[in-house]
Amino acid sequence: GAGVSQSPRYKVAKRGQDVALRCDPISGHVSLFWYQQALGQGPEFLTYFQNEAQLDKSGLPSDRFFAERPEGSVSTLKIQRTQQEDSAVYLCASSLPGAYNEQFFGPGTRLTVL
């Protein structure tokens, strides 16, 4: 079956541009997560949705980062006024509800800010 998909796979932005990254979770997965992975590091948590509700956004690094999931399915991570330090791979994961359920990751969007 279809896994988590993300688009675009690669994005190059000039510093100061806004970008929008899309995530399509596995059908039926009510939990959705965004992670940021810098080069040579492990993924770091950004934010978490259960259906359309954003229950935890403690990992968002600044108010330039905004995520939404208006209909409880597709999610968009938006970064305003991109900076060079935003360059990273942005990973989306989805899971069934409840504790300890496996999170399935998408292929990520590699963002490069020039």
Next chain:
Amino acid sequence: RKEVEQDPGPFNVPEGATVAFNCTYSNSASQSFFWYRQDCRKEPKLLMSVYSSGNEDGRFTAQLNRASQYISLLIRDSKLSDSATYLCVLNTWGGGNKLTFGTGTQLKVEL
């Protein structure tokens, strides 16, 4: 101090060798533990969960020591295809099932 600490490696081992990775964590409230595998420029994938009683899946054995806050992964008879980065991961439920990752340990299996 990072919440999850791993030796980044790389570990270069010959095919057929046994290799062990270790990981320590600082949050004693952590409730579940995993090893994920990440191939170069790919997404992380769950390798196995880690239990206090220890668990084995083929050539892979994982162990958790809650008292020492220490997790290990043992790979026996390593294959070329085992070359990847191994991420130590924990989950503290109450935080919405978010995962906390270590930096990862890079393994290179050579002929």
